[in-house]
Amino acid sequence: MVITLASCNSNKSEKASDELAVYQCPMQCEGEKTYSEAGSCPVCKMDLQPIEVLETKVLDENSVSEESIFNLTSTWNTEEGEKIQLEDLKGKTLVMVMIYTTCKAACPRLVADMRNIEAQISKEKLDNLRFVLVSIDPKTDTSERLKAFAKENLMDGEQWTFLQGTESSVQEFANVLSVKYKKISPLDFSHSNIISVFNDKGELIHQQEGLGVDNKETVETILQLTQE
Amino acid sequence: MKTKAFSLIILYCVFQTFMFGQTEGMVYIEGSRYLPLYGRDSTVVEVKDFNMDIYPVTNKEFKQFVEKYPKWQKSKVIKLFADGNYLGNWENDLELKDTENPNSPVTYISWFAAKDYCECQGKRLPTVDEWEYVAMADETTKDARVKPSYNEQILAWYEAPRSNENLIGESPKNAWGVYDLHGLVWEWTLDFNSVLITGESRKDVDKDSNLFCGSASVNATDLMNYAAFMRYAIRGSLKAKYSMKNLGFRCVQDINK
Numbered sequence A: 001m002v003i004t005l006a007s008c009n010s011n012k013s014e015k016a017s018d019e020l021a022v023y024q025c026p027m028q029c030e031g032e033k034t035y036s037e038a039g040s041c042p043v044c045k046m047d048l049q050p051i052e053v054l055e056t057k058v059l060d061e062n063s064v065s066e067e068s069i070f071n072l073t074s075t076w077n078t079e080e081g082e083k084i085q086l087e088d089l090k091g092k093t094l095v096m097v098m099i100y101t102t103c104k105a106a107c108p109r110l111v112a113d114m115r116n117i118e119a120q121i122s123k124e125k126l127d128n129l130r131f132v133l134v135s136i137d138p139k140t141d142t143s144e145r146l147k148a149f150a151k152e153n154l155m156d157g158e159q160w161t162f163l164q165g166t167e168s169s170v171q172e173f174a175n176v177l178s179v180k181y182k183k184i185s186p187l188d189f190s191h192s193n194i195i196s197v198f199n200d201k202g203e204l205i206h207q208q209e210g211l212g213v214d215n216k217e218t219v220e221t222i223l224q225l226t227q228e
Numbered sequence B: 001m002k003t004k005a006f007s008l009i010i011l012y013c014v015f016q017t018f019m020f021g022q023t024e025g026m027v028y029i030e031g032s033r034y035l036p037l038y039g040r041d042s043t044v045v046e047v048k049d050f051n052m053d054i055y056p057v058t059n060k061e062f063k064q065f066v067e068k069y070p071k072w073q074k075s076k077v078i079k080l081f082a083d084g085n086y087l088g089n090w091e092n093d094l095e096l097k098d099t100e101n102p103n104s105p106v107t108y109i110s111w112f113a114a115k116d117y118c119e120c121q122g123k124r125l126p127t128v129d130e131w132e133y134v135a136m137a138d139e140t141t142k143d144a145r146v147k148p149s150y151n152e153q154i155l156a157w158y159e160a161p162r163s164n165e166n167l168i169g170e171s172p173k174n175a176w177g178v179y180d181l182h183g184l185v186w187e188w189t190l191d192f193n194s195v196l197i198t199g200e201s202r203k204d205v206d207k208d209s210n211l212f213c214g215s216a217s218v219n220a221t222d223l224m225n226y227a228a229f230m231r232y233a234i235r236g237s238l239k240a241k242y243s244m245k246n247l248g249f250r251c252v253q254d255i256n257k
Helices: A002-009 A054-062 A107-119 A143-152 A167-177 A216-227 B002-021 B059-068 B111-120 B128-135 B148-159 B212-219 B226-237
Strands: A022-024 A049-051 A075-078 A083-085 A093-099 A129-135 A160-164 A181-185 A188-191 A194-198 A204-209 B026-029 B032-034 B045-047 B050-053 B252-254
Touching (some): A075 A143, A093 A107, A093 A167, A107 A129, A107 A194, A129 A167, A143 A160, A167 B111, A194 A216, A204 A216, B026 B252, B045 B128, B050 B128, B128 B226, B148 B226
Parallel strands (some): A093 A129, A129 A160
Antiparallel strands (some): A022 A049, A093 A194, A181 A188, A194 A204, B026 B050, B032 B045, B050 B252
């Protein structure tokens, strides 16, 4: 209980108060020239207008947009035993799917779909890409287990990341992806088969639903995103 | 010295029971096993003892919450956690529209907001199984599902328009002492996304993919319980950031033993 309360309190809004005001002539007599104080334009004598410039752009690059999954602040274990937050994956195009390693029916096919997508991406583009497999069974799928699963399925390369969360963080993550799942027995889940593509800012761009479906659109989305 | 320590322990235990056994505004729900409409493979599920809010969370209570946690105010909530309808019946960040009543259940609320509200009170949202367990009671019986009057009453509500604008606590409490599980608004559950009966689930869920259409009704353990069937259907169609006019919530709390 203490932990949940603490997490509540840490969410108080933080705002960068030191945003610099920048002024510019509304007629742009001197082109893009800007001033750091209010005044009038030396050419046309009009009052300089405050503008929102570069600062916001810089902010955009560092901060996280409203629709980004990087707003989720939960901590995850990777298959390498590291602790990360989703934001640590920033800067790469993300292809995400929810699976569990004891799955016999759909997951092998979902995993095959992921590998199939990977095979269609050229080597140099793989650097800008991360395939992320999130376990819906955090109790069973420990770091070690995920690592073994990765090796078994030839998904142990740099571009593959496996994540173990907690029941609560997995539930939250599934809800962000609109993935539905239900525990049927201790080692078996029923779940939606959805592969989601996020841009490097963590914004959802494309979702592919179903098993063994034509992944052309998904691949095209990835190619577009990795080109930028 | 020893006796003093002993009496302190006793005192602590009494105090703790007092603190956690019964929290203000909540009632104790004694857990049990029952057969819900959709269990795991339509088998009996077990619900542990817990405390449940007597009333749904009201507009007034939610206002206090957003005053304390500005990130859940109407203009500040981020799109990942709530759609555009979020708090749609509020005038601004801290005020309800004139037409709304502070003692009506809060609606236009997303799952993320409801979940955080409960967690910030040291509580949580109820699971589907817990909610349904308490909701099968009528005024006198804890499992009233076999009574024709039980279903008729709920279905009459489903037909009544704008019930979300009514006030809490105006209809009789059920056998557990809980008000308004039926009659005002639908309520969020913690694991609403475990209900796999959406249209999509026919194609994107691995279980019986080709049979799914029919299996939705075959699964129902009690075909008479049409009202519950509607609740599960609604849950199956929800997404966590949806904010709807007739969807509110209440919290529960585990009992620390």
